[in-house]
Amino acid sequence: MVLGGGAAAFAxxxxxxxxxxxxxxxxTGLPLGGTCVNVGCVPSKHLLEVEQAAFExxxxxxxxxxxxxxxxxxxxxxxxEKDRLVGQLRDENYVDVADxxxxxxxxxxxxxxxxxxxxxxxxxxxxxxxTLRVSNHVSNNRTNSSEGTTIExxxxxxxGARVAGEKVLVATGSSPSPAPIDGLRQIDYxxxxxILERRTLPDSMVVIGGGYIxxxxxxxxxxxxxxxxxxxxxxxxxxxxxxxxxxxxERCFREEGIEIVTDVDVQRVGQENAVATDGxxxxxxxxxxxxxxxxxxxxxAGEDLFVATGVAPNSEGIGLDSVGIETDESGAIVVxxxxxxTHPNVYGAGDVIGEPELETVAAKEGNHAVENAFRNEGRTIxxxxxxxxxxxxxxxxxxGITEAEYADDHGACVxxxxxxxxxxxxxxxxxxxxxxxVVKHHETDTIVGVHMVGPRTADMIPxxxxxxxxxxxxxxxxxxxxxxxxxxxxxxxACQAFRRDTETMSCCIE
Numbered sequence: 001m002v003l004g005g006g007a008a009a010f011a012x013x014x015x016x017x018x019x020x021x022x023x024x025x026x027x028t029g030l031p032l033g034g035t036c037v038n039v040g041c042v043p044s045k046h047l048l049e050v051e052q053a054a055f056e057x058x059x060x061x062x063x064x065x066x067x068x069x070x071x072x073x074x075x076x077x078x079x080x081e082k083d084r085l086v087g088q089l090r091d092e093n094y095v096d097v098a099d100x101x102x103x104x105x106x107x108x109x110x111x112x113x114x115x116x117x118x119x120x121x122x123x124x125x126x127x128x129x130x131t132l133r134v135s136n137h138v139s140n141n142r143t144n145s146s147e148g149t150t151i152e153x154x155x156x157x158x159x160g161a162r163v164a165g166e167k168v169l170v171a172t173g174s175s176p177s178p179a180p181i182d183g184l185r186q187i188d189y190x191x192x193x194x195i196l197e198r199r200t201l202p203d204s205m206v207v208i209g210g211g212y213i214x215x216x217x218x219x220x221x222x223x224x225x226x227x228x229x230x231x232x233x234x235x236x237x238x239x240x241x242x243x244x245x246x247x248x249x250e251r252c253f254r255e256e257g258i259e260i261v262t263d264v265d266v267q268r269v270g271q272e273n274a275v276a277t278d279g280x281x282x283x284x285x286x287x288x289x290x291x292x293x294x295x296x297x298x299x300x301a302g303e304d305l306f307v308a309t310g311v312a313p314n315s316e317g318i319g320l321d322s323v324g325i326e327t328d329e330s331g332a333i334v335v336x337x338x339x340x341x342t343h344p345n346v347y348g349a350g351d352v353i354g355e356p357e358l359e360t361v362a363a364k365e366g367n368h369a370v371e372n373a374f375r376n377e378g379r380t381i382x383x384x385x386x387x388x389x390x391x392x393x394x395x396x397x398x399x400g401i402t403e404a405e406y407a408d409d410h411g412a413c414v415x416x417x418x419x420x421x422x423x424x425x426x427x428x429x430x431x432x433x434x435x436x437x438v439v440k441h442h443e444t445d446t447i448v449g450v451h452m453v454g455p456r457t458a459d460m461i462p463x464x465x466x467x468x469x470x471x472x473x474x475x476x477x478x479x480x481x482x483x484x485x486x487x488x489x490x491x492x493x494a495c496q497a498f499r500r501d502t503e504t505m506s507c508c509i510e
Contacts, residue, residue, distance in 0.1 A: 001165025006034020008171035008350035008366030026110030051223035061430035108156020114322030174351035177312035202303035209308035210237035400449030
């Protein structure tokens, strides 16, 4: 029994079906497919390609190529294309898959049925077939398995349904979580979900936040013609990643014309009227942000406000307390390393159990939860070997621990950084933005972290991830023959920098 209908849920029903188990999903919140296909990876990456197709050609670095007209973007048409793509992938990858596994899908808001509700249902004489039991194993262990593992659908198309399973996986995901900013509840503002429904865009936008969602959407909006100002609380964007990456992507954004202000303490937000020179009303600036920047009071204003201050687990209102499932201070469900909650028959996976909030991680967690629940296989995840990618231009990618984290653990760091400007491929294609840093163990020379900004780093990070996961050394990378010309030479060059002076090294040296 799965509460939720995203990546973790579908990884779980896939594994369960392969083991001959009966499965059911109560899909809560977004349409089937969850965040990734509906409001996350798929729509944002589609729109990133739309805006890059418009923004990049006129900026081409080759004098031999000429453009006669500036491209334009019809935002409403872009959203129509996005909707068609999302609908197609939702049907192919989720609806049809659930059908192929024979998974019963219940649409509506699901929650655990507490013991009082179950007793009341029995007292009212509900028929046995009104509570549907899932799993081939239920009949052999009916009393223990059903206690605390019944889900009731309280609204939506299937309101009133009650579904029980031997085991339950909670995979309800997360939602945008605005910071507690004074005045925010009194005004309209955009999030990464609401912006996908907006058919027309403002001329200007103030973005609060400097994480991957803020950067991705800030650049999308800028590239389609919106004047963007980004406000970041810490001293660099992407504060959870290697500092150099944030500094470099800031530089690239500013070169494009995006204003980024760091060390911002947002005091309040609101809206005010903009007065024209003739004294009349020119416009309503809905995104007015009063801040403190390094002790100086500053005001930033735009036609609209975009809030990207993080996400929160979708754990409220689903009856966790009634069955004894604990959450932490952020609202994330507490699980052990095998994804078991404080209820022995309930497991958790995906964003609802906290960071890292990644679709690929959610799927792996959902798969492992089923393996552990039914075979006690003890499957875990090494989160240090999970890559992170920010799909901006240039892209940002990282895996493993940072320079600062290693220094905290060992008192020093052995790191090398290569500028993309020194990589032959980057020179050949006239795109030298970015850098790549390798962090190695000071005694064993194993690679423990790789952090990069640059063109196509999303395609480069899998090799670095394997190096971290398998404990490869810098010499293993050096001794591997690489293709030429490729951006991934940056990884080899950074490893070579531990062994020789790369400033006097031919690009042909292996």
